[in-house]
Amino acid sequence: MKLFSLVAFVFVLALHALVASSASAKDIYFDSKWTLWQNADILIWTPDKEPAIDTKEFCLSLRRYNSGIGEPKCRLFGEWERDTVAMRYATWLSSNLEPGLEPHLLKARHPAMMAKFQALEDKIVLYIADKGSNLQIAIFDETASEPKAAGTVMKTNDKIALGDEIASAFFERHTKRRLTKEERLKMETEPDDLYKETPTFRSWAGISAGYAQARIPLTPYNWYKRKLRSRVSNYRATRDSVSLWNFMDDSTPLFTLYAGGIWFGFIGGEIFYRYSDHAVKTDDRDSVYEELDHWDFSQHEIGLNVMFARTYEPFKWLDLHLFAFLGFQYSFYSEDIELKSSKKKPSKEYETRFKTEDPYKGALFGFGTQCVFMQHYGLSVRTGISSRGKDVYVEPSPDAAAEPTTIGASTVDWFISVGLEYHWTPFK
Amino acid sequence: MARLWGTLIVMAALLFTGCADSYHWSSSHPAYTRAPYGELAVTGLQKAFVLTRTKWFANRLDFGDSTQIKATEFCAKAMEKEFHGGYTKLLVLPDSVLDNAPEESQKLDARIFMKGKLPEQGITVTAPDGSVPPQILLIHEVIIGTDLKRENFFDYALIHNELEDKREVKNISAIVSYTLWDNVKQRPLFSAVDEIQHPVAFKLTLTDLEQLMRQTVQQIRKNMYQGVK
Numbered sequence: 228m229k230l231f232s233l234v235a236f237v238f239v240l241a242l243h244a245l246v247a248s249s250a251s252a253k254d255i256y257f258d259s260k261w262t263l264w265q266n267a268d269i270l271i272w273t274p275d276k277e278p279a280i281d282t283k284e285f286c287l288s289l290r291r292y293n294s295g296i297g298e299p300k301c302r303l304f305g306e307w308e309r310d311t312v313a314m315r316y317a318t319w320l321s322s323n324l325e326p327g328l329e330p331h332l333l334k335a336r337h338p339a340m341m342a343k344f345q346a347l348e349d350k351i352v353l354y355i356a357d358k359g360s361n362l363q364i365a366i367f368d369e370t371a372s373e374p375k376a377a378g379t380v381m382k383t384n385d386k387i388a389l390g391d392e393i394a395s396a397f398f399e400r401h402t403k404r405r406l407t408k409e410e411r412l413k414m415e416t417e418p419d420d421l422y423k424e425t426p427t428f429r430s431w432a433g434i435s436a437g438y439a440q441a442r443i444p445l446t447p448y449n450w451y452k453r454k455l456r457s458r459v460s461n462y463r464a465t466r467d468s469v470s471l472w473n474f475m476d477d478s479t480p481l482f483t484l485y486a487g488g489i490w491f492g493f494i495g496g497e498i499f500y501r502y503s504d505h506a507v508k509t510d511d512r513d514s515v516y517e518e519l520d521h522w523d524f525s526q527h528e529i530g531l532n533v534m535f536a537r538t539y540e541p542f543k544w545l546d547l548h549l550f551a552f553l554g555f556q557y558s559f560y561s562e563d564i565e566l567k568s569s570k571k572k573p574s575k576e577y578e579t580r581f582k583t584e585d586p587y588k589g590a591l592f593g594f595g596t597q598c599v600f601m602q603h604y605g606l607s608v609r610t611g612i613s614s615r616g617k618d619v620y621v622e623p624s625p626d627a628a629a630e631p632t633t634i635g636a637s638t639v640d641w642f643i644s645v646g647l648e649y650h651w652t653p654f655k
Numbered sequence: 656m657a658r659l660w661g662t663l664i665v666m667a668a669l670l671f672t673g674c675a676d677s678y679h680w681s682s683s684h685p686a687y688t689r690a691p692y693g694e695l696a697v698t699g700l701q702k703a704f705v706l707t708r709t710k711w712f713a714n715r716l717d718f719g720d721s722t723q724i725k726a727t728e729f730c731a732k733a734m735e736k737e738f739h740g741g742y743t744k745l746l747v748l749p750d751s752v753l754d755n756a757p758e759e760s761q762k763l764d765a766r767i768f769m770k771g772k773l774p775e776q777g778i779t780v781t782a783p784d785g786s787v788p789p790q791i792l793l794i795h796e797v798i799i800g801t802d803l804k805r806e807n808f809f810d811y812a813l814i815h816n817e818l819e820d821k822r823e824v825k826n827i828s829a830i831v832s833y834t835l836w837d838n839v840k841q842r843p844l845f846s847a848v849d850e851i852q853h854p855v856a857f858k859l860t861l862t863d864l865e866q867l868m869r870q871t872v873q874q875i876r877k878n879m880y881q882g883v884k
Binding site for chain 1 (some may be wrong): 684685757759773775776777778797839840841842
């Protein structure tokens with residue numbers, strides 16, 4: 228049953244196509260995107276003694292076939308029919324209008340004729356030439372001295388049917404409202420939509436949320452395996468202490484507050500504060516932690532970026548700034564540790580737990596994009612790699628062996644964040 | 656990947672070598688389906704000729720005085736004679752048939768424009784005897800000189816370049832721009848700019864100039880055949 232209905236559907240479709248092709252009495256050579264105005268002024272221009280269609284009936288045909296056309300006005304273009312240059316071009320066009328020709332081969336070459344086209348001012352010229360069995364149709368407007376559309380329709384004695392045929396072949400399209408004199412004048416003096424000067428200085432402030440982890444995408448896992456699997460036993464012991472991720476959980480949400488500015492849309496800077504919270508990776512097998520309620524470190528980072536950007540303006544309402552940044556940061560860790568309420572006195576291990584350094588110094592780099600809508604409201608995406616570390620080398624001293632080891636001499640993570648920004652230009 | 660590299664190499668090769676040969680020196684109308692055969696009307700044989708380096712020619716050819724006038728007349732005659740040889744019914748129209756036509760430029764390539772008078776749309780050219788030739792070969796300009804290159808005359812980016820001064824002349828050359836005009840429908844069927852070089856062996860004689868004109872006509876005829884769509 229399903230198959231039958233499909234076959235029937237295809238058959239009906241084919242029948243329609245057949246009927247449409249056999250019944251079509253028109254042949255459109257080309258049709259560019261010319262503008263059809265509401266309440267259009269249509270001037271019928273013909274090299275023949277008598278126009279093949281009736282102007283009043285044609286206006287009614289237009290309204291029948293294009294509901295958006297409003298109230299078109301149609302009249303014979305007597306000015307051009309009495310003009311020698313225009314008539315010469317009309318007869319020339321009649322003998323040259325053939326299928327397969329590009330519009331530029333039908334261009335009017337006489338300077339006086341070109342001037343006539345330019346002076347049309349929103350009026351549409353409908354050229355109709357009688358070729359015996361069919362009518363040649365061409366449409367002109369003020370924007371070019373070549374036809375915007377051309378073709379033929381079959382000639383019949385019924386002028387109403389002929390008007391319908393032409394209206395359906397060439398005038399079934401969206402209409403546009405015509406501009407008033409004042410609007411026209413304004414349009415002419417208005418700057419180009421996409422023309423914009425780059426401001427000398429543009430600044431922004433934003434807030435972003437993101438995610439950070441030790442593993443940099445597209446790098447092998449076994450680079451990080453040791454760090455990620457590492458656990459802290461006895462409040463301080465790990466296999467190695469080079470990275471903070473040996474001690475703390477690396478994958479956490481990341482929040483950033485930032486403000487920046489850029490000169491000439493090219494070189495800029497940004498100051499930022501980043502916050503994330505890292506839990507310590509305590510070894511669950513270790514019974515010493517039974518006393519512990521929670522143990523986290525809050526990571527606070529402040530820093531400065533220098534950035535280089537390039538601006539694209541795909542639309543009037545959207546500026547796209549692609550940038551790369553490079554900066555440095557200071558990282559501070561504030562410890563949040565608490566014992567279970569039942570526990571009165573902490574263990575000895577608790578007292579000698581590991582300590583972070585203050586501050587860690589690091590660098591970060593990355594790239595991103597700012598999409599600025601309506602010149603103010605920005606959506607920013609950025610990704611990069613940041614590091615924090617400590618100078619391991621210190622002057623050798625007699626007490627060196629007794630000093631605690633510096634942990635987190637080299638900690639690297641990858642981050643990605645999405646931010647909401649507000650942009651403004653403080654001075655023009 | 657190999658394909659990408661191949662494309663890149665081809666593009667690079669085009670970039671480095673392509674400039675000199677990338678011009679299109681002719682253009683055909685889609686309706687140009689048959690080259691003129693046996694019968695042709697030609698105009699422009701009176702005023703189209705220009706001789707450059709007149710002094711060089713004057714020193715070698717024995718025209719006495721007014722070499723410019725006499726040499727161009729000689730070339731025009733030689734060309735007409737050669738056309739007569741090629742077409743049994745050759746109609747030579749005086750240049751005055753185009754007196755009222757506006758001068759227009761036709762685009763052959765992105766940077767190649769040729770200028771010349773074309774009859775108006777809607778006006779057919781009538782021969783002095785009242786007949787209307789169906790096709791007319793309009794010779795716009797014939798530049799005769801030594802070692803000429805057509806891009807120096809027709810590429811608008813190069814026309815202000817000064818030509819290098821060559822001490823030794825290898826060729827005498829002719830650059831001809833022409834349009835085959837459809838007189839019935841008033842449209843250009845075939846337009847082209849040709850460059851013809853004729854080597855000068857020992858001494859320049861009038862035979863060389865005649866030979867140059869003969870080659871020019873042969874080149875025009877050959878191009879008109881090849882330009883058929």
